[in-house]
Amino acid sequence: xxxxxxxxxxxxxxxxxxxxxxxxxxxxxxxxxxxxxxxxxxxxxxxxxxxxxxxxxxxxxxxxxxxxxxxxxxxxxxxxxxxxxxxxxxxxxxxxxxxxxxxxxxxxxxxxxxxxxxxxxxxxxxxxxxxxxxxxxxxxxxxxxxxxxxxxxxxxxxxxxxxxxxxxxxxxxxxxxxxxxxxxxxxxxxxxxxxxxxxxxxxxxxxxxxxxxxxxxxxxxxxxxxxxxxxxxxxxxxxxxxxxxxxxxxxxxxxxxxxxxxxxxxxxxxxxxxxxxxxxxxxxxxxxxxxxxxxxxxxxxxxxxxxxxxxxxxxxxxxxxxxxxxxxxxxxxxxxxxxxxxxxxxxxxxxxxxxxxxxxxxxxxxxxxxxxxxxxxxxxxxxxxxxxxxxxxxxxxxxxxxxx
Ligand SMILES: Cc1ncc(COP(=O)(O)O)c(C=O)c1O
Numbered sequence: 001x002x003x004x005x006x007x008x009x010x011x012x013x014x015x016x017x018x019x020x021x022x023x024x025x026x027x028x029x030x031x032x033x034x035x036x037x038x039x040x041x042x043x044x045x046x047x048x049x050x051x052x053x054x055x056x057x058x059x060x061x062x063x064x065x066x067x068x069x070x071x072x073x074x075x076x077x078x079x080x081x082x083x084x085x086x087x088x089x090x091x092x093x094x095x096x097x098x099x100x101x102x103x104x105x106x107x108x109x110x111x112x113x114x115x116x117x118x119x120x121x122x123x124x125x126x127x128x129x130x131x132x133x134x135x136x137x138x139x140x141x142x143x144x145x146x147x148x149x150x151x152x153x154x155x156x157x158x159x160x161x162x163x164x165x166x167x168x169x170x171x172x173x174x175x176x177x178x179x180x181x182x183x184x185x186x187x188x189x190x191x192x193x194x195x196x197x198x199x200x201x202x203x204x205x206x207x208x209x210x211x212x213x214x215x216x217x218x219x220x221x222x223x224x225x226x227x228x229x230x231x232x233x234x235x236x237x238x239x240x241x242x243x244x245x246x247x248x249x250x251x252x253x254x255x256x257x258x259x260x261x262x263x264x265x266x267x268x269x270x271x272x273x274x275x276x277x278x279x280x281x282x283x284x285x286x287x288x289x290x291x292x293x294x295x296x297x298x299x300x301x302x303x304x305x306x307x308x309x310x311x312x313x314x315x316x317x318x319x320x321x322x323x324x325x326x327x328x329x330x331x332x333x334x335x336x337x338x339x340x341x342x343x344x345x346x347x348x349x350x351x352x353x354x355x356x357x358x359x360x361x362x363x364x365x366x367x368x369x370x371x372x373x374x375x376x377x378x379x380x381x382x383x384x385x386x387x388x389x390x391x392x393x394x395x396x397x398x399x400x401x402x403x404x
Pocket of ligand 1 (some may be wrong): 042106107108109110112132184188216218246247248249255259260
């Protein structure tokens with residue numbers, strides 16, 4: 001008899017974005033004349049930069065001729081891209097990461113979901129709360145949790161590290177020592193960032209306890225403060241305890257193009273086994289390479305022209321972040337984030353729940369954001385706004401909220 005993976009039955013419905021869409025559509029139907037501004041969007045909106053488009057066109061043309069055609073890409077990625085990444089993202093920042101420690105993929109969502117496969121199912125997993133849901137759900141699917149606990153609104157058997165105003169939206173070392181620790185900085189959804197000194201403490205903790213940190217740096221391009229590291233490998237000893245996930249989605253607008261990479265240092269071993277060799281085996285068996293065309297586009301991200309264009313693109317979004325952050329502060333709201341990240345995390349006023357505030361903003365200001373409770377129990381009482389809209393809409397949205 002066929003049985004199914006019953007761990008999937010523990011998962012909770014992912015209703016957050018469909019609930020939001022349902023409420024927005026219902027409101028718009030009754031009020032068709034009202035212009036709704038969406039600041040809940042987690043996707044980029046600016047078009048690909050010219051140098052990336054040029055690289056894409058060139059690579060497409062190469063595919064049209066037998067002499068320059070490319071079939072299957074190497075499982076682990078083309079050397080031209082891995083060399084470029086090693087040089088620009090790591091060596092230039094003083095991190096000794098070699099090209100063969102970099103695994104090219106189709107994005108950080110798949111890597112952050114798949115990486116748990118190389119670990120035993122008896123590992124204890126720690127996540128921040130609120131959290132990017134992929135880390136939790138993929139571990140639940142793999143059987144590393146108990147049932148969903150409806151009173152605590154999270155899974156039994158997982159370690160949740162609350163990130164709230166009291167601790168500057170940073171996790172504290174949990175009472176029980178975890179095996180796998182997921183950290184994401186700059187953070188989605190809170191927009192908080194971690195300094196090198198603070199991250200060093202996590203690296204030391206992981207090395208001391210034999211834990212592995214899975215470090216999601218998908219938003220590193222938005223970092224503005226010098227004391228905030230772009231990579232965990234800027235910390236001493238990270239090569240023996242950390243795996244890093246990177247994405248081209250938010251630094252270069254590749255959400256629809258798809259490209260990312262994972263770094264697994266060769267020095268990282270657990271249980272007497274090299275994690276690099278396990279991930280290489282997993283990647284080689286289950287992944288057939290990111291497209292040549294896309295990897296050439298990824299290479300263009302690091303060209304002098306590409307870097308200049310993308311700096312402007314990030315500055316465009318971060319100008320929006322400034323408008324939201326300062327505008328809300330001036331209107332008397334308690335806000336954080338938006339300095340090293342495109343996310344602004346605001347406290348709901350007058351003890352409204354996250355969803356009550358969602359309804360209030362939709363009805364009174366025609367502005368859409370994301371209820372913090374959708375990212376975890378500790379997100380209750382908070383609300384996420386993003387800097388990915390247009391400048392004009394962002395200005396108008398904040399003006400409307402300010403007048404409430
Ligand atoms: C924290 C975090 N990691 C990973 C991703 C996914 O990135 P990608 O588009 O590379 O799959 C996102 C996307 O929103 C994210 O917020």
